[in-house]
Amino acid sequence: MTELALAVRSGDRRALARAISLVESQSEDAHRLLADLWQYTAASLVVGLTGAPGVGKSTLVDGLARAYAKAGRRVGVLAIDPSSPFSGGALLGDRIRMDDPDPRVFIRSLATRGHLGGVNRALGGAIALMAAAGHDLVLVETVGAGQSEVEIMSHADLTVVVLMPGLGDDIQANKAGILEIGDLFVVNKADLPGADLTVREIRSMLSLVDKERALVPITKTIATQGEGIDALLAAIDAFGRNPEERMLQHSRRLQQADRRLGEALAELVVAKIKSSAGPGHWEAAVEQIAARRLDPEGAARELLRPTIEEA
Amino acid sequence: MDVLQRKIRVLVAKPGLDGHDRGAKVVARAYRDAGMEVIYTGLHQTPEQIVEAALQEDVDVVGLSILSGAHNTLVPRVIDRLRQEGLNDVMVVVGGIIPEDDAARLRELGVKAVFGPGTPTQEIVDFTRDHVRSR
Numbered sequence: 001m002t003e004l005a006l007a008v009r010s011g012d013r014r015a016l017a018r019a020i021s022l023v024e025s026q027s028e029d030a031h032r033l034l035a036d037l038w039q040y041t042a043a044s045l046v047v048g049l050t051g052a053p054g055v056g057k058s059t060l061v062d063g064l065a066r067a068y069a070k071a072g073r074r075v076g077v078l079a080i081d082p083s084s085p086f087s088g089g090a091l092l093g094d095r096i097r098m099d100d101p102d103p104r105v106f107i108r109s110l111a112t113r114g115h116l117g118g119v120n121r122a123l124g125g126a127i128a129l130m131a132a133a134g135h136d137l138v139l140v141e142t143v144g145a146g147q148s149e150v151e152i153m154s155h156a157d158l159t160v161v162v163l164m165p166g167l168g169d170d171i172q173a174n175k176a177g178i179l180e181i182g183d184l185f186v187v188n189k190a191d192l193p194g195a196d197l198t199v200r201e202i203r204s205m206l207s208l209v210d211k212e213r214a215l216v217p218i219t220k221t222i223a224t225q226g227e228g229i230d231a232l233l234a235a236i237d238a239f240g241r242n243p244e245e246r247m248l249q250h251s252r253r254l255q256q257a258d259r260r261l262g263e264a265l266a267e268l269v270v271a272k273i274k275s276s277a278g279p280g281h282w283e284a285a286v287e288q289i290a291a292r293r294l295d296p297e298g299a300a301r302e303l304l305r306p307t308i309e310e311a
Numbered sequence: 312m313d314v315l316q317r318k319i320r321v322l323v324a325k326p327g328l329d330g331h332d333r334g335a336k337v338v339a340r341a342y343r344d345a346g347m348e349v350i351y352t353g354l355h356q357t358p359e360q361i362v363e364a365a366l367q368e369d370v371d372v373v374g375l376s377i378l379s380g381a382h383n384t385l386v387p388r389v390i391d392r393l394r395q396e397g398l399n400d401v402m403v404v405v406g407g408i409i410p411e412d413d414a415a416r417l418r419e420l421g422v423k424a425v426f427g428p429g430t431p432t433q434e435i436v437d438f439t440r441d442h443v444r445s446r
């Protein structure tokens with residue numbers, strides 16, 4: 001193991017911070033680091049929180065992190081915000097504010113850096129590092145927009161969908177996405193009128209999806225007052241304990257592993273072919289496809305042939 | 312490390328008690344528009360909170376906005392704390408209403424630049440980009 005990997009394992013906060021930057025930069029060193037640490041990442045429960053902007057995700061994460069740390073456990077928080085498509089920069093304003101820095105809580109903001117789905121390209125690596133550093137719980141807050149809600153599933157053991165009163169129409173419009181990915185639903189801002197109605201609406205829409213979905217827990221919270229946080233934590237913890245749900249976690253990790261192997265392989269193959277096909281080859285193929293002289297799959301097969309024959 | 316892939320990360324923080332963060336927000340947006348990743352911590356941060364955030368976020372730059380007049384106590388505490396945590400390669404810049412004598416003293420302590428009110432944001436961005444230590 002490298003020195004950095006050992007330092008991350010030992011819980012050195014600065015090493016963890018540096019390691020996440022390394023993973024964000026997608027360098028070769030990052031791969032070595034993750035290869036060393038991957039074996040130590042099984043024990044943490046990875047919880048994704050998603051929902052429309054302003055529903056109170058950050059406030060909830062803050063409350064959950066505090067409550068968990070108070071119980072003596074270690075929490076890693078990853079908050080994802082979009083990079084500007086124009087400048088490539090990002091304003092990461094959501095960093096939650098622990099009054100006294102609590103050594104059990106580690107918070108890191110990630111920018112999407114142009115990754116389409118909204119979930120950071122390096123997110124898988126950052127989660128692994130948080131886990132290898134000994135965090136019992138890793139909370140991931142994602143920008144609540146479209147595709148990222150579904151993408152968080154390829155990283156999280158458990159997905160929490162956060163809503164607020166009066167969002168019934170939103171759920172309707174978004175039915176496929178939101179109703180199918182939530183393992184837990186939270187109706188936050190329960191101090192506002194209409195919370196119970198929203199709970200009933202979610203319940204009835206879930207039961208329309210299928211029988212099992214009808215049983216998904218729905219919790220009411222008032223994140224700003226810390227109300228309902230303990231119940232939510234209990235629901236999250238129960239997910240890790242309940243054998244049936246643990247099975248779900250297992251099969252989900254299999255699906256995730258399957259997908260990530262595919263992604264990693266595709267990336268490697270593309271990189272290898274780009275470098276071995278000779279200068280200008282790739283670009284030439286791109287032009288041919290755009291001009292409709294070659295079809296994409298035909299071009300891909302053509303590019304792949306020498307590599308496969310050589311192997 | 313691959314220099315091209317490494318984004319400059321900046322923590323913009325407001326230590327102390329004054330409640331005006333318009334200037335800090337303007338600078339934060341200017342950094343973002345220049346392609347940097349900016350972590351904005353919000354008002355009333357203690358030096359301990361600021362340094363802990365700088366550490367966890369692995370920033371290259373800490374920008375402190377201070378209008379309360381408490382720069383002579385707050386800035387040295389941030390700098391001491393950064394050193395204690397081993398964050399010696401983090402560049403510190405300060406913005407606010409700071410008399411030249413005080414500014415000189417802050418620079419002696421290790422502050423890279425002091426920007427007075429009305430400094431064009433482009434100047435702040437350019438200075439930061441030119442002086443940030445590559446690692």
Ligand SMILES: Nc1nc2c(ncn2[C@@H]2O[C@H](COP(=O)(O)OP(=O)(O)O)[C@@H](O)[C@H]2O)c(=O)[nH]1
Binds near residue numbers: 056060222
């Ligand atoms: N009334 C009320 N406001 C809340 C509650 N939770 C969060 N908020 C407020 O809603 C706004 C957005 O919260 P935030 O956590 O940033 O939402 P996010 O965009 O989903 O991360 C903030 O002004 C919060 O103070 C709640 O339970 N009740």
Ligand SMILES: [Mg+2]
Binds near residue numbers: 057058059094141
């Ligand atoms: Mg948020």
